[in-house]
Amino acid sequence: MLERIHVIICGGEACSKQEAKDIKREFDRLLEQEGLTDEAKTVMTGCMGLCEYHPVVVMYPGEVFYQNITVEAVATIIEEHIKHGRIVEQYRIPEPFDRGKIKNISQLKFYKMQKRIALRNCGVINPLDISEYIARDGYFALAKVLREMDPKTVIDTMKQSGLRGRGGGGFPTGLKWEFAAKSVDDVKYVICNADEGDPGAFMDRAVLEGDPHSVLEAMAICGYAIGAHQGYIYVRAEYPVAVERLEIAIRQARELQILGRNILGSHFDFDIELRLGAGAFVCGEETALIASIEGERGMPRNKPPFPAVRGLWGRPTNVNNVETFANVPVIFMKGADWFKNVGTEKSSGTKVFALGGKIMNTGLIEIPMGTTLREAIYDIGGGIPNKRKFKAVQTGGPSGGCITEKYLDTPIDFDNLVELGSMMGSGGMIVMDEDNCMVDVARFYLDFTVEESCGKCTPCREGTKRMLDILNRICEGKGTEEDLDVLERLGKMIQESSLCGLGQTAPNPVLSTLKHFRSEYEAHVYDKVCPAGVCAKLTTFTITEDCIGCTKCARNCPVGAIHGKVKELHHIDPALCIHCGACKVACPVNAISTKPVMKEEHAHV
């Protein structure tokens, strides 16, 4: 799926399906004839709703709509548009036309904006069959490296590609390999970090499950470059499908002598084993991960020395993330310059994001760096469901922060996200709408880090717990003015004094919501109101006109605070209500409102 251009052909039943088929066949025939099948791909979709222009062909990128296309016109489009990048005005649907008519624009956009490098084989090949990976040029990068390149050239290629680590930190991969290569030792190791602990991120799992060989191939290339002969994949046991497919992949690769001794007839030996993790977040931190493989308790240690100098069993070790590795074979097949041209100046290539939360199309998307947040959320993700208003997007999981509407047009790359007080992290992207309480969101992430803190250093162990206590207090309506200041001060202190990345980033969700949504915190503290109606204690439950008088709420209320006759509008007595939310759960017609009555009114009570 590395094609530069997508040709979308409308094949709706309503018009003439046969014509569309003929057009597609002509495209495929000519593309094949011209040797362009690697560059352009044709896709037939269902009816687009543009029947008046039929037959319609849409070209991506650029979203150019061509109308009344005939089989004869195909040659012109290939010659002009695909080969020379010139729009064929003669067939173009004149602007402005009513784009609202386009029925499956969502899917069209889905094609337009994605670029699959790391996920190139996911959903395309059978991951249980090594020959399908090979059919898509799998292991040819390794073969090429072993036959044509010395380790230094491999590292130079990686440096030139500009690939940066996808595990969160964004450290240049070529540079990391160079450090490991320069460490002198006859035993070195390659580790693939497949711990993937961020709640909401599952791209590494998708790669391991859908294309395990790409990781094996890249690890072998890395081993050759740094002078290692053994690799370990540290994968959480909670990913049983990934574990099984990796085991099968390793076995098949060994059978074909792609792993083991004298790989592909060369003098290079390399083998890979799995190590299963128990699913602790901190074990994703590379030094803790190494300790865990060694059989020690999974706790981080001070850096330096970095793993490239002293890693697994004291030997030089290179640790990379799954997605980082998945990009590597492509760099050698297509060239470092090709890769460098994708994405932005300082962040080349693509990034896979897991879209979740209040978004139409939850799922995995791979987009070139530099795509804006708005494009990712609205054009690819389809926007917010139920006509709700966008509030914030959380990136970077428990280490990241929230980004508001104002910054949605920021191009996504490592540095921009950090500047906005968030980070790339492993690529979770959780969208929030007006029904999300930002204090509650911050509390959710902090709750996670408190659970996952390994306890080795005090700021992280004690500090995050104190911050969580304060947040709990605020959500219960017992927050004070001082609390907000303490949160900020404590957060900064923890960032500066924690031992590892876990503690250093744990306050981010709180600090970024405090910065962008301070008024929401203040509503909790001063007005004792949760504007989003999430924090039960600070929420006024009322019954709206939608009530059908079914009496379910009254029967479920534990304190008898709800009155009303059958088939008539019910009422909640605020003096008796204990804000448990049982009525909201019980109501079959969603007639229990949690919106604050009026902030001003409430403040004077």
Added chain:
Amino acid sequence: MKSIEDLIKLRDSARKNINMRLNPGSIRIQIGMGTCGIAAGAKHVYQKFQEEIREHNLKNIILTPVGCMGECAFEPLVEILESNGNHTIYCQVSERVVEDIVEEHIIGGAPIEKYFLSAIKR
């Protein structure tokens, strides 16, 4: 394998299985079977395809699991690739839909638009 030449040989013979155009008259059925697909019932869908293929005694069908296709909200996903180059993605496929797909699309040659990903996803 001892050399890149062996790799090339294997690649060229394996290409038939994933590029249907090199394999006239055959159909490849891909079931999205990442954890997301499996959780949505892809294993049952896979088994149902196996049964249907056996029952109708269909030849030249390649039925294969693949990884996550990214549209996790619309799982289970099934992609049908034909030797004329057509790709069809069906979404939220149930065992009953499998019967329809086999009878109408695979045997009858008429894709069922109402189950298309592009029809359900708006």
